[in-house]
Amino acid sequence: MPSLPGLLLTLTLGVFALTAQAERPVDRIVAVVDDGVILESELLQKLDGVKRSLRQGNTALPPDSVLARQVLERLIVDKLQAQMAEKAGVRVDEETLRTAVQQIAQRNNMSVEEFRESLRQEDIDYADFVDQIRNEIAVSRLRSSQINSQIKISDREIQNYLETQNPSGASSDTQYLLAHILIATPQAASPAQVQKAKEKADKLLEDIRAGLDFKQASLSASDSEQALKGGELGWRKKSEIPSLFADLVDHMKEGGVEGPIRSSSGYHLIKLIGVKGGDQHLMTKTRVRHILIKPNEVLSDDDAKKKLLALKSRIENGDDFGSLARGHSDDKGSAIKAGELGWVQPGALVPPFEEAMNKLEINQLSEPVQTQFGWHLIQVLERQQSDDGDEFRKNRAREELFKRKADEETELWLRRIRDEAYVEIRLESE
Structure with missing residues (x-):
């Protein structure tokens, strides 16, 4: 579940237009997404939350027009997933919802009542917050049914993993902190579209090596799900890193950037931010x-x-x-x-x-x-x-292979549902 800073979104009123019948404010539509819409108030609310999170992380903000485009794109993908969950009949019962809120409060060392009060002080409506948690749980369950249930790990894959990743059988906890930028190409992209994406990725890499901050580049240009987090993938073992990048990390220095790397999703740039660990546990x-x-x-x-x-x-x-x-x-x-x-x-x-x-x-x-x-x-x-026995190592290998495949399949799935959807953006036309 997302951390509290990512969930505490400040409600902000949009720019109001006058109706033909009465002089009262209305909420503009900034995007049509299949049979739903995204309102300006939703965009401004999410934009305000992203800005707050970036400021807390001491990250310089890109221009509002650039950040608004990125945030709107994330809202579009979120809306598509929510629509799919609703059509699939995914439901979140009240007990699960109550427990999720309790766990968020506990992680922030608060009771539920204290947590509600902290939301109120941030001008966040508690019912809106709970609805967001409900949607996030529903989308998580949708992804599980659409992606996770389709992933199979064979015994041969596990054995190959153990032999190639860890031939000695020892357990390594070395972890890598990576950041990632994706310049996406549509499904069945034409040669011209592929070339355009490649040129954009090349130019971005050139700018980064000339001094452009990687986080800034991610916020401004990345099509990845992690774009609004500066592209960070979090600390991962090598076996948990997408296989596309896994072989590169051993040869990278901290702070180094590699790419563009071609995949079916587009072109990728990766940055190695840090390395830690390496000890075994019982x-x-x-x-x-x-x-x-x-x-x-x-x-x-x-x-x-x-x-x-x-x-x-x-x-x-x-x-x-x-x-x-x-x-x-x-x-x-x-x-x-x-x-x-x-x-x-x-x-x-x-x-x-x-x-x-x-x-x-x-x-x-x-x-x-x-x-x-x-x-x-x-x-x-x-x-x-x-000590880690053979069975435990096999189970861990299965989990790590599953996570790697799930990350790769999720990226492809999100690009597919975005490409196949009807989306009309009205951000600039209104």
Whole structure:
């Protein structure tokens, strides 16, 4: 989920025009996107949020006209995805939405009420904020169904990855911070369109090497999804870097820029911002059990928490955890095993559960922990550390190959839905 600065968007009124019937302000349409529209107020709101985020990062702003074009293009792609999610019947239930807001508040060390107050102080309507979170979750689920479900990783690919990326079998945590610029070409691009994109990428690379800031170049010219973040891809292991760039990073120096690199999406420029890590870790596995109480039409959220606290008190007074789990837990799969989830690896459980579990001593009972599934009482039974075994390395290889493919397929998918959509931009004509 996006971080708070990216989500805190200041509502700003647009330039108003007079209607024919009455002298009252109306919201201009700045783009028609298939069967929807983008209003000037949406553009100005998003533009204001992007400017705020860039200023917080001490990034010089490009001219408003250039930044507005970039922001509008991102809104167009977002609108297309939201329309697709709606047509596909993707729904976000209130419990998932409530949990998402709670997690955002927790990451900012606030209660939900404190978080709402911080939004109010930023002149952000809470209902609008929640609607944005709803849309982001829906789009994430759409991408999962459209892209992730289609990606297959074969055993042969995993074996090849282990042999070529890591022939010794050792686990490396070296990470690279890359930034990326894409000069896109449409699907089935003509030779003239490909040549025009190549010339633009060449000129941009020349300007960057002559002193143009890479972030500025990304904000002004990139067609990548990361354009408004200055092109940054975040810290990644080599295996998580798109395969198009992966072989280049070993030969790049920090601050170096490479390109243009041709792909089916267009031409790419990449910059190596930093390198860190390189140490191995031991993996900690945890044997854990829990009791789950789910709120429902009869049992309110507060009552579910109180019920769990009563069960905790009984255990502390001598009642058997396993017996209470069998009799009361709403997780029927673990209830029949006295609440046991067995041995779990890092990342196997939802973040609020895992964070609480990792703080517990052996046999210690947690306070009630809320996740999207309900309220949990958690107890750690054992922990053990082990060096990365073959099975774990295979699982990690599968995850890293999946992420690499997902990044590449997402870029292609976004370009495809943009190229195939009907889009009429009215930014300059109004």
